[in-house]
Amino acid sequence: MISNNPFYISGRKKFEAQDYQGALSDYNQAIESEENPSIYSERGVVQFYLKDLNKSLDDMNYAANLEPENPYRYSSRAFIKDAMGNTEAAIEDYEIAIKLDPEDSIAHNNLGLLQEKLGYMKLAKTNYKKADELADIDNLLERIQDEQSEDQADPPPQSTSHELRQRISLVALVRATFTTKDGFKEYVRFIKNGFRA
Incomplete structure (x- = not known):
């Protein structure tokens, strides 16, 4: 359940820019106007990055209660x-x-x-x-690359798997790990490759 709340959207952008305090502030404002499990979950990820594991767990608990x-x-x-x-x-x-x-x-x-x-x-x-x-770990990178090409008006030349791995940022990976099935698959690939991108 993704939100169109402007504070949520702003918080995601700030998170991707590694502005965790800014993201936290935006998520707090988003929660004031909307009780959405995705916002609580995203805020929990930010709390994790800010090393506040208790608050992170509180947000994850609340998200699970809203969407059991x-x-x-x-x-x-x-x-x-x-x-x-x-x-x-x-x-x-x-x-x-x-x-x-x-x-x-x-x-x-x-x-x-x-x-x-x-x-x-x-x-x-x-x-x-x-x-x-x-x-289907063997084909995961190929599918991600295909999806990226479809999302771009002028797709870049075909990248190698190594180049693609280098372009996937850690922040995007962690956020995707918590929010998408494909993100979780990428996380497994990362672990199976000995924590190398």
Whole structure:
């Protein structure tokens, strides 16, 4: 549920420019006029960048309460819970996300990462295998490149995968990780490549 609220739009632009305080201010104003789970989720991401994990978690909780059937609300919250050191609770959220969207390869992969972190290797391998079955990782960069070309009036010459990887900014990746399925897929690719873009 994306908002057309001008403060929300301004906040997203400021976030992409890494003006986190400005983005926070805009999101606060957007929330005053509209109770939208996407705004709370975006503000939670900003709070994360500002190292205020408790407020980030509060926003992710509120977004999940407003939109309890949206699996991405639980995946986003799981990321924050794990960052706070509450890996067991993060696992529970990924399990909810998977229950709501069993085809989400990213949630399966992230669940596997957390299970591995806690030493549950057999469960982790099962989730990694499921993630690989569901994800079309090999073609993800090609699809992103195709989508970028379609969005431009005069598409640039075809880029190599390496050039494309260099153009994807970390900020855009993190925001997309919390808000889109393709963003989550890109995150998995990033992890599988040993945290190299």
